[in-house]
Amino acid sequence: MCPAYDVYEDRCPTRLVLDRLADKWALLILDHLAEGTMRFNHLRRDIKGISQKVLSQTLKRLERDGLITRTVYPTVPVTVEYALTPLGRTLAQTAAALTHWAESNMDAILAAQAAYDAAGAER
Amino acid sequence: MCPAYDVYEDRCPTRLVLDRLADKWALLILDHLAEGTMRFNHLRRDIKGISQKVLSQTLKRLERDGLITRTVYPTVPVTVEYALTPLGRTLAQTAAALTHWAESNMDAILAAQAAYDAAGAER
DNA sequence: CCGCATCCGGCGGGATACTG
């Protein structure tokens, strides 16, 4: 049963992983944690536009997948730090490739969209 | 405005790109088209579990973004072929890194999930 | 063969308020 995993197969576990990777927030979090350990509100501040609910959910999923660690320090008030695991660090590298691709090729995409929309408008 | 794009900024165009990239179907399509030009139903058959509606929508978005080309041959019945653009090919490479990462690290993730769930169950 | 139009059910995710 799926000895060599294949993302093209339905029901293959890799599809579950793809769902995770294909979450823009997860990508941003992974990418940002590559810069170092961070606290909850630090992530919330840096990743503009994410809600605390979604941040919380996403962090929990990433922790479950063994991609990040969650460390609680019994201070008052509580301090919680998030960091990449070795496994998470390998993923963060390929995730970084995606975000950097987005930043690098933004102009080309915007141009393509403009051309496409212009062609479609005059019909 | 946004001279150097930054994915961490809300409202930055790169966020739109991230939304595209963070679509598991788009990733699979890009990755699959890397193998060569393909017809609609060929993609539909190979990418198990995708509906024709979603396939159609995703292809249209990818075309608008200038990542793939859509060529119609006026045969009867109509033949439509999809292929990567040069821009799309560069993205397909990084997309491939993601899918291959998923296939390679599947075992580690499944193990992490099992450990996490086991720890949470006994509470 | 390659789609588009329509209906519709589910859930992802925002806003808000409350704990430890």
Added chain:
DNA sequence: CAGTATCCCGCCGGATGCGG
């Protein structure tokens, strides 16, 4: 500070039927 809990709404995506 770092979350949980609820409500609620939009829209994603499945199913079906039709058209070039």
